[in-house]
Amino acid sequence: MSTPNAVREITFGQAVNEAIAEEMRRDPRVFMIGEDIAEAGTTFKVLKGLVEEFGKERIIDSPIAEAGITGIGVGAAMTGMRPIVDIMFGDFITLAMDQLVNQAAKIHYMSGGKWSVPMVVRTTLGATRRSAAQHSQSLHAWLCHIPGLKVIAPSTPYDAKGLLKSAIRDNSPVVTFEDKMMFQLKGPVPEGEYTIPLGVADIKRVGKDITLVGTSSMVHVALEAAKILAEIGIEAEVVDPRTLKPLDTETLINSAKKTSRAIVIDEGHLSYGVTAEIASIIADGAFYYLDAPVKRLGAMDVPIPFSPALEDLTVPTPAQVVEMAKTLCGRV
Amino acid sequence: MSKEYDVEQLLHFYQQMFRIRAFEEKTNELYQRAIMPGLAHLYIGEEAVAVGVCEALRKDDYITSTHRGHGHCLAKGASFDRMFAELLGKHPGYCHGKGGSMHIADPDSGNLGANAIVGGSAGIATGAALSMKMQGLDRVVVCFFGEGALNEGLVYESMNMAQLWKLPVIYCCENNLYNEYTPYQETTAGTFLGRPAAFGMNAVEVDGQDVLAVYEAAGQVIERARKGEGPSFLLCNTYRFYGHHVGDIDRSYYRSKEEELYWMTERDPLKLLANWMLDRKLTDSNVFTQIENEIRAEVEAAVQFAINAPYPPKEEVDQHVYA
Amino acid sequence: MATEVFMPALGIAQDTGKLLEWLVQEGEKVTKGQPIMVIETDKTTVEIEAPASGVLANVRAQPGEDVPVGQVIAHILAEGEALPAPTPPQAQTQPSIPSAEPPTKLISPVAARLAAEKGIDIQKVPSSRDRVTKEDVLAYLAAQPQTQKASPPRVLASPKARRLAQEAGIAFGALHGSGPDGAILAADVLQAIQNRVPPTPVAPQPPVAAQPFAASRMWKTMAKRMAESWQTVPHFFLESEVNASALLAWREQLRARGHNEVTITDLLLKLTALALRQHPRLNASWIGEDIVLHQEINLGLAVMVEEGLLVPVIHKADQLGVLEIAARRQKLIAGAQANRLSLEEMSGGTFTLSNLGMFGVSAFSAIINPPEAGILAIGTIEEKVIAQQGQMMVQPRLRLTLSLDHRVVDGARGAQFLQTLKGLIEEPLRSLD
Numbered sequence A: 001m002s003t004p005n006a007v008r009e010i011t012f013g014q015a016v017n018e019a020i021a022e023e024m025r026r027d028p029r030v031f032m033i034g035e036d037i038a039e040a041g042t043t044f045k046v047l048k049g050l051v052e053e054f055g056k057e058r059i060i061d062s063p064i065a066e067a068g069i070t071g072i073g074v075g076a077a078m079t080g081m082r083p084i085v086d087i088m089f090g091d092f093i094t095l096a097m098d099q100l101v102n103q104a105a106k107i108h109y110m111s112g113g114k115w116s117v118p119m120v121v122r123t124t125l126g127a128t129r130r131s132a133a134q135h136s137q138s139l140h141a142w143l144c145h146i147p148g149l150k151v152i153a154p155s156t157p158y159d160a161k162g163l164l165k166s167a168i169r170d171n172s173p174v175v176t177f178e179d180k181m182m183f184q185l186k187g188p189v190p191e192g193e194y195t196i197p198l199g200v201a202d203i204k205r206v207g208k209d210i211t212l213v214g215t216s217s218m219v220h221v222a223l224e225a226a227k228i229l230a231e232i233g234i235e236a237e238v239v240d241p242r243t244l245k246p247l248d249t250e251t252l253i254n255s256a257k258k259t260s261r262a263i264v265i266d267e268g269h270l271s272y273g274v275t276a277e278i279a280s281i282i283a284d285g286a287f288y289y290l291d292a293p294v295k296r297l298g299a300m301d302v303p304i305p306f307s308p309a310l311e312d313l314t315v316p317t318p319a320q321v322v323e324m325a326k327t328l329c330g331r332v
Numbered sequence B: 001m002s003k004e005y006d007v008e009q010l011l012h013f014y015q016q017m018f019r020i021r022a023f024e025e026k027t028n029e030l031y032q033r034a035i036m037p038g039l040a041h042l043y044i045g046e047e048a049v050a051v052g053v054c055e056a057l058r059k060d061d062y063i064t065s066t067h068r069g070h071g072h073c074l075a076k077g078a079s080f081d082r083m084f085a086e087l088l089g090k091h092p093g094y095c096h097g098k099g100g101s102m103h104i105a106d107p108d109s110g111n112l113g114a115n116a117i118v119g120g121s122a123g124i125a126t127g128a129a130l131s132m133k134m135q136g137l138d139r140v141v142v143c144f145f146g147e148g149a150l151n152e153g154l155v156y157e158s159m160n161m162a163q164l165w166k167l168p169v170i171y172c173c174e175n176n177l178y179n180e181y182t183p184y185q186e187t188t189a190g191t192f193l194g195r196p197a198a199f200g201m202n203a204v205e206v207d208g209q210d211v212l213a214v215y216e217a218a219g220q221v222i223e224r225a226r227k228g229e230g231p232s233f234l235l236c237n238t239y240r241f242y243g244h245h246v247g248d249i250d251r252s253y254y255r256s257k258e259e260e261l262y263w264m265t266e267r268d269p270l271k272l273l274a275n276w277m278l279d280r281k282l283t284d285s286n287v288f289t290q291i292e293n294e295i296r297a298e299v300e301a302a303v304q305f306a307i308n309a310p311y312p313p314k315e316e317v318d319q320h321v322y323a
Numbered sequence C: 001m002a003t004e005v006f007m008p009a010l011g012i013a014q015d016t017g018k019l020l021e022w023l024v025q026e027g028e029k030v031t032k033g034q035p036i037m038v039i040e041t042d043k044t045t046v047e048i049e050a051p052a053s054g055v056l057a058n059v060r061a062q063p064g065e066d067v068p069v070g071q072v073i074a075h076i077l078a079e080g081e082a083l084p085a086p087t088p089p090q091a092q093t094q095p096s097i098p099s100a101e102p103p104t105k106l107i108s109p110v111a112a113r114l115a116a117e118k119g120i121d122i123q124k125v126p127s128s129r130d131r132v133t134k135e136d137v138l139a140y141l142a143a144q145p146q147t148q149k150a151s152p153p154r155v156l157a158s159p160k161a162r163r164l165a166q167e168a169g170i171a172f173g174a175l176h177g178s179g180p181d182g183a184i185l186a187a188d189v190l191q192a193i194q195n196r197v198p199p200t201p202v203a204p205q206p207p208v209a210a211q212p213f214a215a216s217r218m219w220k221t222m223a224k225r226m227a228e229s230w231q232t233v234p235h236f237f238l239e240s241e242v243n244a245s246a247l248l249a250w251r252e253q254l255r256a257r258g259h260n261e262v263t264i265t266d267l268l269l270k271l272t273a274l275a276l277r278q279h280p281r282l283n284a285s286w287i288g289e290d291i292v293l294h295q296e297i298n299l300g301l302a303v304m305v306e307e308g309l310l311v312p313v314i315h316k317a318d319q320l321g322v323l324e325i326a327a328r329r330q331k332l333i334a335g336a337q338a339n340r341l342s343l344e345e346m347s348g349g350t351f352t353l354s355n356l357g358m359f360g361v362s363a364f365s366a367i368i369n370p371p372e373a374g375i376l377a378i379g380t381i382e383e384k385v386i387a388q389q390g391q392m393m394v395q396p397r398l399r400l401t402l403s404l405d406h407r408v409v410d411g412a413r414g415a416q417f418l419q420t421l422k423g424l425i426e427e428p429l430r431s432l433d
């Protein structure tokens, strides 16, 4: 419940924009590189205005070359700059995977701590935009699997700004996943400087009957479900890890201990994903406090289909969370 | 125009190009009426490339396509009704509604699939060519891509192997001047033709607005490939009249209205062909009107079919994950 | 020979003991009889004495570990003595498998699996031939008392329900599960706890300056046992007031003969033992899902000591004379107060007496000492005016309250026992019938 009483409401996209602008003003080493990020301000127009303030030398429009710009980011980071690499869609991170996994993640370790890669990779996740299988994936779990990378997945404008600023100042490579459906989401963001430390979860709603762990936009699915559940007397606690790697395991376990039930909701595919990791942490840490199996909701294990009739079946919805929560609470 | 063409063939080219034009105009309308889910990347302005190339191909030859793929699919023989159905996410669509605008695939017309990953089909096309060679088949593969894809590594890894092993593949680069919202000059060092030259690959540059020029150039490189003489790089200079996608309305920050107007009035591939035929008195303008009316009626019927078609049933969602 | 130190069985149907601490560290010298370790059983916490003098060696159990009874957990080596050599390899061809603990006997794989399935310690199974075989395990199983054979069916319960039940000492057997497939959920256990514990007035707030009081280990053990008993054992209570004239007269006669040490408690111990002989159902335990009748009548006597409550046991009390009982009691109480009770004296009870008469308590209900099925609470002897055959008269009266485990004894059986006991108290000569 760390959202302060701010009068000002801005969108998620504006929050991201502000975070980058503030850090670029603060630190001349920070620059951005990515496809269509300058005048176009990205496909989602999130970075509009940055090129006017910082010029084309620091807001670099790149060729369509994901592996290249990520590799360039690694090299620049190692030698005194603080790049933010923009990968337009999370799906395209696959093209940059070698640079991220084999290079960025390992250089600090392999060099015995001699070199470091203070780089941020900014990309998206999330379906339901009718963009089909190659523009709708949530691949954050891939990166969470790799030691040496940090991964954040903010759910509100406030968190997006505070976490991104911390990520830019971090000395390790950090990948931030923003849900492309949330750029227009509005929320309170105070004027002026603040950061949110990586690795600290946030309780978005306090409850006592069941813990709903949501990541990124699934936090809003969880909150929506919590609202419906409250009407039938089930008080759900909504926990947002905010940082997926490193995870704030303590907050997750403590909430589950308190409520004795948990559902983990994430938009990545269910198999081998973020939900599995968090569920296992809860099952392990809160085992003797659980009154029901820890449940998971994630994207169906199918490529995201184009047709709205099918796509909507593949991602978790508040109704699914409500049904599952009722079952766990013995209310069916 | 070195070749002799009979009127029927020329009218057929016109017809094919107009099919794409009419389809795309309808698509734009479907988007604007909020009937079509998602976005679409319109091919209007570039019709001569797809038609010129595909008319030079056999039915059993293969193509790979891109995010801007409706033109390629139609030119290779896709039908309106199943295309529209796919665009609307309906069950009778080419991919049962699972692919949508950017992923139309159709084995019957030799369409290996449109690809939403820029440069993503270079490997597929080259692999299909290797397969043809290994199977002793004389089919040719055309890999369509935009000039933006020339900055992806996979394209070069594939071109190198194609040239090394003399594979029957044509890398058809549609240079429409822009990578999304960025002029290619800002993203591309050197020259386009310098790239195939580095591999010692045969390369041809052609006016992509002149369907006959494209047809002839394509015919040469395709025959070459069919004879086992190896791959070619076919650079077609063209222009998209509309935005990067249907939602790209305000384009003033990356290109001027005058530029667009020039291409639409002076460089429209349909007008260019019609005028060429009229100049030579090969036909009269009523014929074009008649063709256009017939095609528009066909489009209308296809759209009605698609609108009335059912969405895929729920059970479809986990079908075809594995073969 | 090195002397084995093993986990002793201290109670009936006890299968493991928890090692709480070693009082002597490995390599230190010990003298026979010196306490060397503290263990906890389901009843009590005791110090175990060294079975021999020498040096403690080969310690194999760590504090906190639950060890099957009978398992060797250390050795005591005499001067210059070495550990027993591992069994030499049987033949040259046998591969030598490096093992921390050399096998003490050969066991067939089938026997080992069977033993594991049945939950028995294969080391305890005697072998009929050169190796322990499946037949040996089956024979061993057949020789075990019935109750050890059938392990209760697995109960479905959530982890939280299990933890709560364990903390509260609730047995799942009595619970109805409201979860899927009848699984017991936390709410079911909480309900059971609520039902069991009689509603108590709102606990008074501790005074602000309250200091935490460090309870002794003995006290903690008692607290745990009593809480467990109260929450697990379905108690019920029978009350009876008896004429104590004959009892007092009996004691007077004994005193007149110089046996000043004999107390009312001794007489009641004797008579209770005799009554139990007639009502074996009260000399029993609920174990697993069965009633187990005990062969011996071993009477526990609740004794207050500084650190809490002890229940030393007079074994085979039914076979002892009153004077013998009195002598045992005296010794036990002295031992308890000096904290010098032996294991034997502390364990094996089958029924308990608790007498608070000397404090002027008229009557009280006692908490059963599991796995016993009953406890008799004895109040003070008071002169009362009673009506007898239409006449008012004054008579010494004694109130008895019997607490019973309803899983073992029902009301009628309990009442019959009480009737027998009442008869014996009012006419002790009946014991000669």
Ligand SMILES: Cc1ncc(C[n+]2csc(CCOP(=O)(O)OP(=O)(O)O)c2C)c(N)n1
Binding pocket: A035, A064, A066, A088, A092, A095, B067, B068, B116, B117, B118, B119, B145, B146, B147, B148, B149, B150, B176, B178, B179, B180, B244
């Ligand atoms: C690997 C990858 N990177 C980025 C994109 C986003 N994107 C889609 S179309 C496009 C521009 C492609 O330009 P070009 O290849 O010239 O094709 P055109 O759109 O001009 O036909 C970009 C960057 C993508 N789809 N795939």
Ligand SMILES: [Mg+2]
Binding pocket: B146, B147, B148, B174, B175, B176, B177, B178, B179, B180
């Ligand atoms: Mg282009």
